[in-house]
Amino acid sequence: MVTGLKRLIAVAALVLGFVSTTVAITAAPASAAASCNGAGWLCFYDYGSAQYGNVAGDNYAWGAFGWNDRADWFYNQGNYCSVRVYRDNGGGGGGYLIPRGGTLTWYNTVSSNYWC
């Protein structure tokens, strides 16, 4: 894969109840600016597979869209909300608050997220 060239292999939009999630699978690491959905989204990245994903709503169980304990890096692009990511489903197990514009690096741990 040529550096800087992002090839979009698949984009899956998953609507799982109140989940608003898109998972963009990229063949090689691309810039966050290119792979994150932009304003209003929590963008995340998995070093192992070099894939990005994005969520806009509260997500009780990231396993529902194939990202349980998988993402390593998170970028909060919410315009009005901080977002909390948690170790376990449903806000369990402890977690971190990511302020607006903030990023969090936390390897293979997150299972749920809640906004504001």
Added chain:
Amino acid sequence: MRRHIRNQAVICVAVILGGAAGCSSAAPPPEQATAASAPDLSEGATAAPQPFEGLLSTAQDNQKALHDAEEQAVAQCMKAQGFRYTPQEFEPSRQGDPGPRPGDVAGARTRGYGIAESKERGEKAVARNNPEANPDLAKLGPAERQAFTAALLGPPPSGPNDPSRATIAVPGGASISVNTNGCASKARTAVYGDDIRWQQLVGSVQQLQGEVYDQLVSDPSYVSAVAQWRSCMRGKGFNYERPTAAREVLTMQLNSGEIALSSLKSTEIQVATADAECFQAGGMANLTAPLVAKYEQKVADANQGVIVEFRELQEKSIARARSLLRTGSG
């Protein structure tokens, strides 16, 4: 940032006991438990405690002052860069609250596990974050929206290893980064004095809360109490491995369409009430508070510096927020 300080102070809302995955039934055969009669039926009265909640939480009027001052500072910063930013009103709502805490009988009787309301909250978050629905952004073109977001959040990171951002290591192996050029970060600095230090303290406190949680759910007496809870639930016709497992199952059923939202509320209230009653009857309630206190003390003793500095900075920030609101500056 809504309920900023509250969120930070009690980041582990519903965390305690919430993720007791892996609790084995190594305890002796439990006795059949019966439902507790709770004289105090106010919401939260019977809930399990949260790590450090008494030490680190702050009154609602303080939360509002911090929130309003930060929003005021964001609006002023954005205005200076040519953008209209409508300050968000403080809402002492349950945003960010995953639902009643384990053992909260009154909360369970009215809110169930909070699944239905979480769905509504999630939709609100999506709507609030949706640029199309935002009056400040709706009339802007794509390039202007990008500029708005860049002004608010700072330029987006080039990737996970962007060296231009301030990166803060927090205990537990995680790290947080902020772009201090964005109005969101500048506003936090206006209120908290130093956004980077504040984020580091917040992350550290969150990690300490996680440490208390880890020690609690590993305690043999707690593991034994989970077995009693399990037995009590079986007596009420529910078969779940641990507290909150039922919530996970119901949520999955909602997401898969197996259960409709219209019928979810009554179902979740029924199960959650049994769950909370068994939490009370099976000994978990009596056990949890002293265990949390024990492990809080242990963790606090080893991390006095962080806790003291967090509280001091929080108090200074509240005073600073009130001053900013009085003068209308940010």
